[in-house]
Amino acid sequence: MSDTPKTLLVLGATSDIGRATAHWFARAGWNVMLAGRSLDALGREADDIATRFGVSVTAHALDILTTGSFADFLDGLYCLPDVVVSAVGLLGDQGRAESELAHAVEVVRTNFEGPALVFDMVAARMIARGSGTLVGISSVAGDRGRASNYSYGAAKAGFTAFLSGLRNRTAGKGVHVVTLKPGFVRTRMTEGMRLPGLLTAEPAEVAKAIFKAVEAKRDIVYVRSVWWFVMTIICAIPEGLFKNLKL
Amino acid sequence: MTRFSGWNRYPVVDQPLHAARDRRDVLSFSTAGTGRVARGNGRSYGDAAIGVSETLSTLKLDRMKSFDAASGLLTAEAGVLLADIIATFLPRGFFPRVVPGTRFITLGGAIASDVHGKNHHHDGAFGNHVQDLLIVTPCGELVRASRSENAELFRATIGGQGLTGTIIEATLRLMPVETGWIRQRTIAASDLGEAMRTLEENDGATYSVAWIDCLARGAHLGRSLVFLGEHAKVEELEGGAPDKRFPKVAPPLLGVPFDFPSLALNKLSVRLFNEFYYRWGARRVGGPFQVDIDPYFFPLDGISNWNRIYGHRGFVQHQCVIPTERAASVLAEMLERITHWGSASFLAVLKKFGAASDGLLSFPQPGYTLALDFPMRPGLLEFLEELDKCVMEAGGRLYLAKDARQSQATFEAGYAQTVGVFRSLRQALDPVSHVKSRLAERLGL
Numbered sequence: 121m122s123d124t125p126k127t128l129l130v131l132g133a134t135s136d137i138g139r140a141t142a143h144w145f146a147r148a149g150w151n152v153m154l155a156g157r158s159l160d161a162l163g164r165e166a167d168d169i170a171t172r173f174g175v176s177v178t179a180h181a182l183d184i185l186t187t188g189s190f191a192d193f194l195d196g197l198y199c200l201p202d203v204v205v206s207a208v209g210l211l212g213d214q215g216r217a218e219s220e221l222a223h224a225v226e227v228v229r230t231n232f233e234g235p236a237l238v239f240d241m242v243a244a245r246m247i248a249r250g251s252g253t254l255v256g257i258s259s260v261a262g263d264r265g266r267a268s269n270y271s272y273g274a275a276k277a278g279f280t281a282f283l284s285g286l287r288n289r290t291a292g293k294g295v296h297v298v299t300l301k302p303g304f305v306r307t308r309m310t311e312g313m314r315l316p317g318l319l320t321a322e323p324a325e326v327a328k329a330i331f332k333a334v335e336a337k338r339d340i341v342y343v344r345s346v347w348w349f350v351m352t353i354i355c356a357i358p359e360g361l362f363k364n365l366k367l
Numbered sequence: 368m369t370r371f372s373g374w375n376r377y378p379v380v381d382q383p384l385h386a387a388r389d390r391r392d393v394l395s396f397s398t399a400g401t402g403r404v405a406r407g408n409g410r411s412y413g414d415a416a417i418g419v420s421e422t423l424s425t426l427k428l429d430r431m432k433s434f435d436a437a438s439g440l441l442t443a444e445a446g447v448l449l450a451d452i453i454a455t456f457l458p459r460g461f462f463p464r465v466v467p468g469t470r471f472i473t474l475g476g477a478i479a480s481d482v483h484g485k486n487h488h489h490d491g492a493f494g495n496h497v498q499d500l501l502i503v504t505p506c507g508e509l510v511r512a513s514r515s516e517n518a519e520l521f522r523a524t525i526g527g528q529g530l531t532g533t534i535i536e537a538t539l540r541l542m543p544v545e546t547g548w549i550r551q552r553t554i555a556a557s558d559l560g561e562a563m564r565t566l567e568e569n570d571g572a573t574y575s576v577a578w579i580d581c582l583a584r585g586a587h588l589g590r591s592l593v594f595l596g597e598h599a600k601v602e603e604l605e606g607g608a609p610d611k612r613f614p615k616v617a618p619p620l621l622g623v624p625f626d627f628p629s630l631a632l633n634k635l636s637v638r639l640f641n642e643f644y645y646r647w648g649a650r651r652v653g654g655p656f657q658v659d660i661d662p663y664f665f666p667l668d669g670i671s672n673w674n675r676i677y678g679h680r681g682f683v684q685h686q687c688v689i690p691t692e693r694a695a696s697v698l699a700e701m702l703e704r705i706t707h708w709g710s711a712s713f714l715a716v717l718k719k720f721g722a723a724s725d726g727l728l729s730f731p732q733p734g735y736t737l738a739l740d741f742p743m744r745p746g747l748l749e750f751l752e753e754l755d756k757c758v759m760e761a762g763g764r765l766y767l768a769k770d771a772r773q774s775q776a777t778f779e780a781g782y783a784q785t786v787g788v789f790r791s792l793r794q795a796l797d798p799v800s801h802v803k804s805r806l807a808e809r810l811g812l
Contacts, residue, residue: 164389168430171443172455308388 125175129153129201131182131208131238134161136307137257138207140323144331145203146173153197155182184208184234185226190241200245203334205255206235210272211309217271224271231275236282243290243297250294253334256283257326260301260342263351266367287339298333299340302326303347318346371422374674375412376681377743377771378805382417386424390503390535396423397533397801398507404804405533407476408448410469412684412740413771414805415480415528425475428535431455439541440498445475445534450668452541457660458613461541462598464496470665475534480768481526481729484664485574485596488721492731494525495724501536505797509535514725523792525726528767530793530807547613548599549574549663550655553648559589559699563735566593566719573597574663578648579715580641581739584706588699591717592648596663597655605657614659637713677742682713684769685751686730686738688720693761694735701737701757708750712739727785727792730766738769748772767806778810786812 128145132138133154142152146169154162154169154177162179170177182193194200212227239254246252261269262276280299287297304310304320321343329343342348354367369384384406387393396403402419408426409416416422428446439461441452449463450470456462467482476482481494490496499513502524510532512521524531554569556562562577569575574596583590601612667673674682689697698717705712716738723732741747755777758765764781765773779786790812806812 161389164430167432171431171434171441 125149125151126202127151127153127199129155129197129204131155131184131204131206131235133207134158134165135207135209135309136323137302137305137326138205139165140327141205141207141330142169142177143172144324144327146175146177148331149173149175150203151176153178153180153201155180155193157181157183184238185229187234187237190238194238194241194245200242200249200252202251203253203255204239204242205257205330206239207257208235209257209259209309211269212272214267214269214271227271228275228278231272232278232282236279239282239286243286243295246295247290247293252294253296253298253337254283254286254290255298255300255330255334256280257300257302257330258283260303260347260351263301264355264362268367296334296337298330298338300326300330300333300343301341301347301351302329302343305343319344319350371409371417372681373413373416373771374410375684375740375771376674376677376679377683378414378417379681380417380805383421384424385421386427388427390428390509393423393425393428393503393533393535394507394509397503397505401800402803404802404807405445405475405479405529407446407473407479408471410472411476411480411768413767413769414809415767415770416476417805419803419805419808423533425473425533425535428475432536436461439543440538441541442536442538443474444536445473445478447474448472449474449477453660456541457544457547460543460545460613462544462547462660463493464490464540464542465493466664467493468665469668471668474537474539475529478525478534478537479527479529481724481726481731482768483718483720483731485576485594485718487731488570488575488719489573491721492526492724492726492729494726494729496540497525498538498540500524500534500538502532502534504532505801507801519792520796522725523727523789525724526729526767527726527789528728528806528812529804530802530812531796532802544598545601545612546599546604547660548604548657549596549660550599550603551651551658551663552595552655553652554593554595555649555652556589556591556593558583558587559591559702560695562589562591562593562717563695563698563719565591566717566735569593569595570719575719577717578644579702579717579737580645581702581705581712581715582638582641588702588706590645592645592652594648594663599657603657614661640713680743682740682742683747683751683771684738684740684766685754686736686766686769687754687758687763688730688732688734688736688766689758689761689763690732690734693763697757697761697763698735698737701754704750704753704757705739710741710744710747710750712741715739727789728767728782730764730768732764734763736766738766767810770806773810775809775811 128150130138130142134156166177166179210230217224258280259276261273262280265273283299304315333341368381370381372379403421404418406416406422425446428444430444432442434441465484477493481492483492556565572595577591577593580590718736720731759780
């Protein structure tokens with residue numbers, strides 16, 4: 121580690137996982153850039169982090185659906201960060217996505233298009249510099265599509281494939297890409313759902329997994345390893361059987 | 368519907384428990400109904416943080432806003448826990464001026480109950496160190512209050528049990544400390560008189576409190592251990608390597624994983640506990656020794672859910688303050704009644720208070736405060752009425768943050784000088800009772 125503090129950029133920083141991640145890195149002395157839709161909400165998080173950890177925190181407006189703004193957004197950062205984490209995500213409502221085109225589009229664009237396009241642009245800058253790490257929070261829902269959330273799952277599957285390709289592209293160029301699959305996490309996204317304790321992580325656990333994955337240059341990380349086991353089984357079920365299951 | 372209660376698990380209610388994510392949620396909640404009250408971490412003992420119809424949790428208002436090391440001023444949202452403040456600022460050499468017996472309370476709750484600590488005789492209650500407040504009034508206005516701005520509202524909110532609106536942010540002065548250690552001295556007192564004398568003689572100590580063995584009778588009535596404490600200076604540290612200046616603040620190690628059977632706390636087990644605790648503490652009578660902040664201030668925080676040892680029926684706290692001149696005789700009479708009643712108090716704590724706070728319904732006033740807790744059982748409420756009578760006749764009062772059952776008459780007698788002002792302020796602030804807790808309903812506030 122060099123003497124100057126490193127810098128983290130969190131996309132979707134007002135989400136529970138985004139916030140926890142920013143806290144985890146700030147506690148380790150990193151400076152933090154927070155990006156999200158509401159500057160008000162970001163300012164609240166920025167003050168909190170600066171007060172608790174005494175690091176430098178800045179807030180940056182970013183709407184992940186406004187792809188045309190990405191270049192200006194990146195140019196507006198005071199430096200190219202060492203690590204970028206995308207905690208952007210929208211579970212949406214599968215029933216609505218099936219009947220309401222606009223909602224389905226929003227789910228796909230929020231979970232796939234937006235994060236992927238920003239990452240592509242960041243990766244180009246990191247490759248030019250010769251260093252950096254990108255952490256994409258994807259989902260176990262992208263490992264196999266299920267009736268209950270396949271719009272979300274398909275978008276995350278797309279993001280997972282994108283991250284895999286990006287990792288392939290940046291390998292050997294000093295830039296590392298992490299695909300993180302949290303499984304269930306107790307957040308606003310899952311509020312009100314009944315979640316199985318063993319399979320459910322706290323946001324701070326996800327943050328810790330991200331920090332460790334960055335340090336250890338891991339490629340694909342299930343936050344709780346039991347999820348690797350669960351998804352291996354689910355992916356091994358023959359399609360003829362799987363299509364009749366209610367999962 | 369959520370089932371919840373105060374920390375003492377009596378009374379228990381089923382009602383909507385909403386969670387505010389930010390101040391906008393508080394603003395929109397405040398005027399959308401009646402009979403509601405804000406709730407912090409649910410550590411008060413009774414019905415102060417239970418609405419008549421609905422309750423609003425402020426636990427997610429947990430952001431800190433700013434800290435100035437030169438002045439020690441911290442601004443934070445009301446749902447931040449004292450535990451969080453201590454974990455953040457003790458390693459930087461700052462500590463809250465006043466801490467109660469648990470660090471798992473919110474900033475908003477500490478203010479609404481105007482909590483006190485072992486240093487009340489010097490430093491007053493929590494509210495004394497609060498500089499200003501941001502309050503969402505019952506009619507949905509965002510108002511700043513301090514000793515110079517909206518001073519009436521400020522005085523009513525310090526110790527006001529959340530009845531003047533929802534505190535959403537506060538600025539608090541932390542004090543610098545050289546280390547995270549306390550130099551503790553334990554003095555054994557053979558009876559109540561000696562315990563009171565010891566507290567009196569050690570008025571110069573920063574922290575002082577007495578634990579009473581509630582089962583000692585006759586000549587030993589009020590047998591106590593008096594715990595004194597000072598913040599340790601760097602040069603006083605034992606084996607003081609510089610990295611040991613601030614001990615790590617530990618999470619709770621032990622838990623009580625299930626409700627004890629309600630019979631577990633019977634007279635025998637309470638006697639054994641008191642005997643054991645007395646002997647354990649008495650081992651260290653004499654010269655000062657060094658403890659870290661957790662066991663000194665928050666001994667029960669080491670056991671999460673300790674309230675479950677009282678079983679599902681819960682328990683009731685009784686904490687009074689008796690004016691100094693009457694304290695010796697009245698407290699002796701109360702202890703006498705307790706030993707004769709047959710069910711002992713598990714923990715009994717005696718403390719000398721200093722000057723009263725400026726909060727209208729703040730509890731502390733000059734005198735001696737005695738805190739007791741009793742497992743819930745038939746006949747207890749009637750017995751506590753007898754204790755109330757002793758308190759009332761002596762011109763004392765009960766602590767609202769530890770009250771689940773006192774009568775309106777007892778309350779009005781205890782807070783006679785300020786209750787009228789509080790009521791008219793509340794009437795003006797909240798004519799339709801947007802804000803009302805079960806406690807407010809019970810005490811006619």
